[in-house]
Amino acid sequence: DLMGTLQAACGGDLNRVKRIVKVMSLVNSTGDFTEQHLVTNGASELLGQVFGEAGVHARSAFGVAQIPLGACVEIELIAELG
Structure with missing residues (x-):
């Protein structure tokens, strides 16, 4: 979904992405789960x-107690476009 949203923001041309500036991930977690960074690795590796x-x-x-619509992970991305 994130790549599709980015592609739509680029008018369909991912070559317009100059750089990925920041990724923020919210991971639906229990209080004792501390490996949110490992869950986010997949998105970082794909980028x-x-x-x-x-x-x-x-x-x-970050670990959070609940994400809307029962999602497991929510990822926000900031990109510089040319």
Whole structure:
């Protein structure tokens, strides 16, 4: 979904992405789960594979008690477009 949203923001052309600036991840977690960063790795790795050096980004991952609509993970992305 995130890549599709980014592609739509680029008018369908992902080559317009100059760089991925930041990724923030909210992970539906219990109080004793502390590995939210590992859950977020998949998104970071995909961005690196798709955008190469331009996909290197700042990142934060947080555990939350509940995400709307029962989602497991919510990811926010900030990208610089050209």
